[in-house]
Every structure is written in structure tokens, then in C-alpha cells.
Amino acid sequence: MSLLRKTAQRLLHADWRAKLRPLYTYALKLPPVVRSLAGLVLIVAGVLGIVLPILGFWMAPLGLMFIALDVPPWRRRVARWLGVDQTAMKAGYSEAGGPR
Numbered sequence: 001m002s003l004l005r006k007t008a009q010r011l012l013h014a015d016w017r018a019k020l021r022p023l024y025t026y027a028l029k030l031p032p033v034v035r036s037l038a039g040l041v042l043i044v045a046g047v048l049g050i051v052l053p054i055l056g057f058w059m060a061p062l063g064l065m066f067i068a069l070d071v072p073p074w075r076r077r078v079a080r081w082l083g084v085d086q087t088a089m090k091a092g093y094s095e096a097g098g099p100r
Contacts, residue, residue, distance in 0.1 A: 039066030
């Protein structure tokens, strides 16, 4: 198999939800204003990623996730999609079981 094909297979089979869970728990610790501003910056950078190849479109969905943390129905939807236990998060415990 070529290197490009191996890389594509590895990316297709990556567990992106597991990679985003630590970012989700870290983002919950930030104040809402900081989360919203970071989300807006990521969305704008993602849109600019169409023109500037250094930035990427991947930033736009990440920015939406940051903003979704401040809207309760969207927060539950993101938590469900990532497979995060909301009862543990409300009790102040991270996924590893330790206190935040």
C-alpha cells in the first residue's frame, strides 16, 4: 500500500470523539465569555481557511462546539455525541475519575 493510502485509512478509522473529549472537559473550565470569544475566533479562522491554506475549515466546527457549551440544549447534544457522562461533569469530576 502507498503511504497516502495508509494515511487515509488511519484517518478514516481514528476515533475523533475520543480525541475531542479532553478539549471538551478543558473548555468547560473556561469562563463563558472566553469560550464564546474563542468559538467566534475559530469560526472566523475556519471561514478564512477557504482562502488561507494555513488555517483550516476544521476550525469552524470546533468553534461551534465551543459556543455550544454555553447553550444548555446544545451542550447536552455535544456531550451525548462525545460520549461524556453529564452526571460526572456536574458533580465536578473529570472522565479520569479525579476532581476537576
